[in-house]
Structure formats: C-alpha cells, structure tokens
Amino acid sequence: MSMLVQARGLSKNYGSLRALDKVDFDIEEGRIVGLIGPNGAGKTTALKAILGLTDFEGELDVLGHDPRISRRQLMQDVCFIADVATLPRWLKVSDAIEFVEAVHPRFSRERAKHFLERTKISQKSKVGQLSKGMVTQLHLALIMAIDAKLLVLDEPTIGLDILYRKEFYSNLLNDYFDEKRTILVTTHQVEEVEKLLTHLMFINNGKIVLDDSMEGVAEKYAEVLVSADRVSAAQALNPLNEREIFGKKLFLFEGVDRDKLASFGEIHTPSIADLFVAKMQGAVQ
C-alpha cells in the first residue's frame, strides 16, 4: 500500500474565512474515499489544494509532487471531474477525443470509444447539443479512458436525473476501479455513494471531524431504537444523537460497547446520512 496523498497542517484562508484549519489526512492507494461536509465546510478547497488549483499553507504531498509547483506532471497521474458539464459547448466529441489523446500520455482512444459506444452520444455531436446527462457520460468516458492513479470527483452527479446518477457510479465501480486505482469523491447525495466507499471523511468548519474506514465506522457507531421506558437509561450512555420515531427514540452511539447496547434492542449501523447529521449537530453544540 502506498500513500497517494498526505496532508499535514493544511490551511487555507479566504480573507477572514478559514476554509481549512490545519487539517491532517492521508489517502492510500486502492481506496474510495468519500469527503462529506456541508456547504462551505472546506471540501472543495481541500480538493482544489490536492489538484493544484489553489494556494495553501502547510504541507501537501500528492504522488510525490507539490501540487502548487508541478501541476503538469501531477495531472498525468491525477484526473478530476469538477462539477458537471464543464466541457465547453463548442467542442465536438471526436475533437475532444483527439485533444485528450494528444495531450495525455495515459489516454486510450479505444477505451474511450468503447465507453461511448454504450451511450447514445454521436462522435459528430457538439457538447452543446448533448443533454446534461450525456455531457457527464462523455466526460466520464474521457476520464475513465485515462490510466490515472488518483481520480478526484467533485459533486460529479449534481443536477443529473436518477438514471444517469446510478449509471455513473456503476460504470465507475465496474469499469474503472481496481486495487491500483484510488477515488476521492465529494457529494451531497450521500446515499448514492454509501455502498461504494471504502473510507469516509467528514469535514466541517475547515476541520476533519471523522476519518475512518467503513468497517471502522460500522464498529464504532451503532444505532438502537429504544422504547420509551428505557430512554433515560440509554441517555445515560451519552449518545451522540437522538430522534423520535413512532413514539420510540432512535439513539446513535459512538464508541459504546455493543454488548451494552444489545439490551436496548436491535443494533444497526447508521447510514452515512444519519451519522453525518449527528456529527454536524454535535459540532454545532
């Protein structure tokens, strides 16, 4: 296992706003890491720093490069899709393939064509003639045809309908990801990536508030539905979060022994969305 990204004391200020506050994190090869956080939490800033799109303070090593200095070399091994539909409207599909083939040493025209054949996209079309979903398909086809070490996705499916969104992630998982590849993804639609991720990172107010593997999350966090008469006993175990469901209370515990919780009822692993809400509310208090 080699380390692809190492951040130490990564900070970034926009005027008086502290977008990243001395953040440390590592991303190892072969992981699919979900970077989740509310708007303005610093997700995009962190990604931009990794991609060399913004200046920052602290140390950041991406595949042995300082992204601020050697962006061109970095981009041979790192791909990204930042937001949907960032392909220019005037670009013809066949020209897009020609361009990427000419500038990217790791691009395979055959692979790109193979991916495009499964869509309705014609090589003669211009990007402006395609629907938003098709533009994303095209972008993904171009990017997946690049044999990169790290793929960074920033809200890759925002504004797409559900069919395209499902297809986007299934393509990524089935046709692209393997143990040599690493994916870093941010999204608001956490349910979509839930089953995809191997690792989870929560970011809030410029700080990492959770950084763990999905197995680690499943071990550490537990959700129990507690009947009304046992609520105070459950509260005594210091839950991270509680909410009412059908007259019962659903508690979310962090780091509490599962044996202790078993007496209250059936234990579940919380969904990322519920865990996220609990963590963010915890941060507010």
Added chain:
Amino acid sequence: MNNRMRAYSALGKREIWEHKSFWIVPAVIGCLGLLLVFYGCGALLVTAHQGMININNNINFTGLDRAQVVRAFIIGSAAFFNTIMLFMVWFYLMDSLYADRKDRSVLFWKSMPISDTSTVLSKLFTGMVTAPALMLVAVIATEIITGILIIIVASFFSVNLLPVVMQPGTIILAWVTLAFALIVQSLWLIPFFGWFLLCSAWARKLVLAWAVLIPLGAMIVERLFIGTHYLSNAIFGHIAKLFTMVMSGHYTVNGVTIGSGIEIGDKSDMVASHSPIMTLGSLASVFAQPEMWIGIAIGAIFVFGAIWLRRNRSEI
C-alpha cells in the same frame, strides 16, 4: 519531444476549433472580393460588347514598372484582410483566458497535463501566427484567382496581360514580403497582445472595459496631474508607426530614433526607400528600432502576468 510537439499542435488546433472565424472570415472576405472582381469584369465586358467603351489594344507597357504594379496589387489587396484580422485577434485575445473561466470549462482544461504557460502561449501563438497564416492563405488564393480572371477578361479585349502578371519571381517575393510583414506586425503589436491576455486572465467580467479604460484612465491621470502625455504618445505612436513605418516602408531609418506619432522629424535623417510599399529590407530595419524591443519586453511582462494569473487565480 515528439509527444510534446503533438500536445502543442493539439493546443493550437483547439483554438481553431473554438474560433473557426479565423479561417471563415478571411475566406468570406476573399469570396466577397472575388464577387466584386467578377462583377467588375462582367460590367466591363457588357459595356464593351455594347460598344460603349473602346479599349485600345495597343496599350504600351513600357513606361510602367511592371514589378511595382504586381507588388502593389499583391501587398495592397492584403490590407483589408489584415485590418479585419487584427480586430479579430484583439477580441480573440480578450476572450481567450476569460471565456473558459466564465463557462467553467477551465476546470476541464486544467484537468489535463498541460502547464498554464503552454496554455497562455498557445493563445498568443494563435493570435500572432495562426490567425495571420490563415489570412495569408486566403489572401494568396484570392489573388491567384483575381489574377487569372483579369488575364482572361483582358484577352477579350485582345490585351495580353500575361507578360505583366506572370512574374513568378516578383510574385513569390511579394508573398514572402507579406508573410514577413505579418511576422513583424505581430512582434510590433506584442505589447498590445500581452495586455489583452493579461486583462483576459484578470477580469471577472467586461474584459473590454478593463482593456480600454485602464490605459485611457492612466492617460487622463497623467495629463491632468502631471501635465505630460508620454503614455498616450507611446500607445498611439506605436499604433501609428505600424502603418507609417512598418507597413508602408516609406521611411527606412538608419539608426535614427524617430519621435512619436505620425509626424516624423527631420527628413534629412532618413533615407527614403525607392518604393512606397514595404520591402524585405524596410521590414528588417524595424528590428533596428529600440521601440520594437522595448515593446517586446513590455509584452513579455504582460504575458508573464497572464500566466501567473492563469495559474493562481483561475476562478471567477
């Protein structure tokens, strides 16, 4: 190295894919010009047919400098193409580092392994070399067709223009001169091109306003508060000299610094060339002008600024 060249050529092509006007507009101008020539020839033939004009078929070409006529035609007919092309390049450069930031496609271009330096230089190259080259192709095609037409029409009047027109050496030399002139013109205009690139990389909106109002404001401030007008002289003088000195070639200067503006001081300091149009020699002498090199230096500073902005501040 081969891969690098391939990447650079893709960057160049990319610009033409986006800005097809660089070949469409010269082609359209050429077609319109030919249409005029056709119309003129047709009108001439019709009126001649009706016996309203009578062309003397004993035209005497001896008093005529035949080479001069051909040169004047070849270089002169490029003037209109060139004027339009310069405006296109102006607007292209202002747009080149701005449009992709505005539609966010900059994020796609930046995801490719291309340095920001290469990106910015590819835009400059398109303005300085690709656009003039495409224009030159249109000019040459138009001139060849026009020449053939004129010869054919003249033959209807039993006038043999072939010996006048067919001067391969002169023609090719004129085209080479034209190509050289376009290179000199691009180098002469580098400070402007660099400035437009800088504004294009800088502005969050209204690039044209930045590009025009900043120099204009600086001129006004200089005039009002310092009372001098060096800046306006430098800017307008530089543009004026493009036409008076670079393009006309009327004044070949031997190491003499010329004052700003069209008014050129003491003519005794000049050696007027034989020809009222530029020659390879008159064009080469532009490189002896300090102003050429000062302009290139200023242009380089602007281009570096544009590269820095492209790297560090690409978000709108």
